[in-house]
Amino acid sequence: EAEVAQSPRYKITEKSQAVAFWCDPISGHATLYWYRQILGQGPELLVQFQDESVVDDSQLPKDRFSAERLKGVDSTLKIQPAELGDSAMYLCASSLAGVDTQYFGPGTRLTVL
Amino acid sequence: GENVEQHPSTLSVQEGDSAVIKCTYSDSASNYFPWYKQELGKRPQLIIDIRSNVGEKKDQRIAVTLNKTAKHFSLHITETQPEDSAVYFCAVVSGGSYIPTFGRGTSLIVHP
Numbered sequence: 001e002a003e004v005a006q007s008p009r010y011k012i013t014e015k016s017q018a019v020a021f022w023c024d025p026i027s028g029h030a031t032l033y034w035y036r037q038i039l040g041q042g043p044e045l046l047v048q049f050q051d052e053s054v055v056d057d058s059q060l061p062k063d064r065f066s067a068e069r070l071k072g073v074d075s076t077l078k079i080q081p082a083e084l085g086d087s088a089m090y091l092c093a094s095s096l097a098g099v100d101t102q103y104f105g106p107g108t109r110l111t112v113l
Numbered sequence: 114g115e116n117v118e119q120h121p122s123t124l125s126v127q128e129g130d131s132a133v134i135k136c137t138y139s140d141s142a143s144n145y146f147p148w149y150k151q152e153l154g155k156r157p158q159l160i161i162d163i164r165s166n167v168g169e170k171k172d173q174r175i176a177v178t179l180n181k182t183a184k185h186f187s188l189h190i191t192e193t194q195p196e197d198s199a200v201y202f203c204a205v206v207s208g209g210s211y212i213p214t215f216g217r218g219t220s221l222i223v224h225p
Contacts (some may be wrong), residue, residue: 031211040216040218041217042119042202042215042216042218043202045214048211048213055210055211055212056210056212058114063118069213091156098212099145099206099208099213100163101147103159104156104157104158105156
């Protein structure tokens, strides 16, 4: 069964450093999502792509976060500089279209020291 | 934007009892309502979903009901088992923007 891939699974960094996360969606899925999940809360949408275009990034802190999906396939989420409050699980998900089932990747657990 | 409220935040039941989790939403244009189960340290996984043209959907011990007029939908789990223990999230997807909004989650604990 096809799955969403993410790397790295864990990342420890010091504040003010740059970090990058990678996501490879299920083949053929046009919609890709990046979420941030703080322990004990639901996933918070950071950015949503339809193919290579951004559908929504209203909750993305654009002064430090950036996301791209250049060829409409895999995607990278970057944080520069990282802050203590960025410690969280970063989840990637994909779906065939916007109102279809989302399939989540295993996530990247970020710890900022 | 969409506002999704999920209750209760914690639900403790005895094995074999039923569990009900409710979500309310604000955007009348929302038309897709999935439920996800997340076990500790694992990714959220879809357990059931419903679209706005249907009032109820059932899959074995799990069912979801939707009341579009009142803007709420509920997850029903019957004959609960210890392996049902997890955090459950509802989500709402707007038919106009296709942007998903998640509830804050319900921690379900099933005692053997």
